[in-house]
Amino acid sequence: MNLSEKKREIIEKIGVFHEMKGFQPVVGRIMGLLMVAEPAEATFEEIQEELQVSKGAVSTALTVLQAKERVEYRTKPGERKRYFKLRIRDWKNDLKKEFDEVLNMESLINEIIELKENKESDFCCSLLEMKEFFMFMKNELPLLLKRFEATRK
Amino acid sequence: MNLSEKKREIIEKIGVFHEMKGFQPVVGRIMGLLMVAEPAEATFEEIQEELQVSKGAVSTALTVLQAKERVEYRTKPGERKRYFKLRIRDWKNDLKKEFDEVLNMESLINEIIELKENKESDFCCSLLEMKEFFMFMKNELPLLLKRFEATRK
DNA sequence: TAGCTAGTTCATAATTTTATGAACAAATAA
DNA sequence: TTATTTGTTCATAAAATTATGAACTAGCTA
Missing domain, CATH: 1.10.10.10 (Winged helix-like DNA-binding domain superfamily/Winged helix DNA-binding domain)
Structure with missing residues (x-):
């Protein structure tokens, strides 16, 4: 070697x-x-x-x-x-898995929000915003991948 | 408590x-x-x-x-x-940092590609594709953040 | 059959990470 | 001044991770 x-x-x-x-x-x-x-x-x-x-x-x-x-x-x-x-040729699948993992945080955030008695607090508002961001990303990331693939043809 | x-x-x-x-x-x-x-x-x-x-x-x-x-x-x-x-109100900044960290992988991939003598191999082609993907993401992620913020007004 | 080659398994050792708790410091209270 | 509260620091202990190496397996080969 x-x-x-x-x-x-x-x-x-x-x-x-x-x-x-x-x-x-x-x-x-x-x-x-x-x-x-x-x-x-x-x-x-x-x-x-x-x-x-x-x-x-x-x-x-x-x-x-x-x-x-x-x-x-x-x-x-x-x-x-x-x-x-x-197995580097599988990198795109690996990436998708990583995306999913990060975005599963949404369900964790949801659990926390559900537990909160006061949903009007600053803290809870930030949590809600985060949750909405992750929902947004869940939607957008697959589209982004598609757009990338389109540029490669 | x-x-x-x-x-x-x-x-x-x-x-x-x-x-x-x-x-x-x-x-x-x-x-x-x-x-x-x-x-x-x-x-x-x-x-x-x-x-x-x-x-x-x-x-x-x-x-x-x-x-x-x-x-x-x-x-x-x-x-x-x-x-x-x-400091949950800073979550967007934290996220940006995380994005940057992931995308710094681009420079690492570049270093590897530069070292390769045979840039035509299957392996090297996959590396090049990965590199291009990270470049694409470097561009698109900030735009995505902006679009998210636009939906929040 | 015996002897290689190419690994696997696993008890134990070495190392690293993480937590403890006693001694300390700094600010306030009495 | 002395005592109390609210932590910090750090040597050491406890626990978890990681690596070693000897004994083993399984498939050839001579």
Whole structure:
């Protein structure tokens, strides 16, 4: 493999980025590695050597990544090694999931509003405004995605 | 204070929600408490009693929340106690910050693309498409916010 | 059959995060 | 002045997360 210093830095950066999203450190680093690797795949052994972590850690992380549908593998004829790669072509679906998650906050906000005895308070007015914003976004985000796709034809 | 069972449940729910965003447990619970409290504020002591945590934990968490501009306090004449409350009226600014953060991914994607020797690969094409999507969103999200505000007049 | 290769599993160790509580500070009250 | 209230700070404890490495499995290969 033998990556450049620059690539190693970016792996760390991508790693931290994914840690912020709740992934374990090794999981994030693997995503980073598969981002900068060229071609964009790596074997179990290459991952282990490049990231300097134990077999167990690599195995666990790859299991997580496959369960979350972020990584898949192919094999080559006559070889038993697996070549792991990011399912990056699914990025639009992942994004839709993220949108949904954020927008599910609307139902949480609703629960809070329902509990409030005084719905006229400043606080409650802000909550209502937030709720309306999320309803608005729920509508608009899919339209935005469609418009983006239209620009790509 | 003496909150209902339902409110305690929602505090936990909001707490977990914020843990997912990288906040410490107590920090998340305090945001939850200040969401459901009526009126929407609480003293140091009330927070400590309601959440059953130590003074140190409350103090540290409130420092974090104030540093991140999520919480502020007021005092009442003749009282030394502070009444902490969420700066919920700033929610639109917080949202803008979150938008920016997500969209900063564009520069990270760019760094990766620049490093690639073969820019014709399937992987690189997906990266380029992602990059274009984030550029598109960078443009459209502020417009969307404006349109939302227009509906509120 | 025995010996590799390519991983998986899991008890335990190392590390990091989070919470505690005692000692302290600063302001007010008595 | 001394006591009380309202917190803060920080060393240490407790808990949770993460990584290790040895033992294992399953499929080839010789």
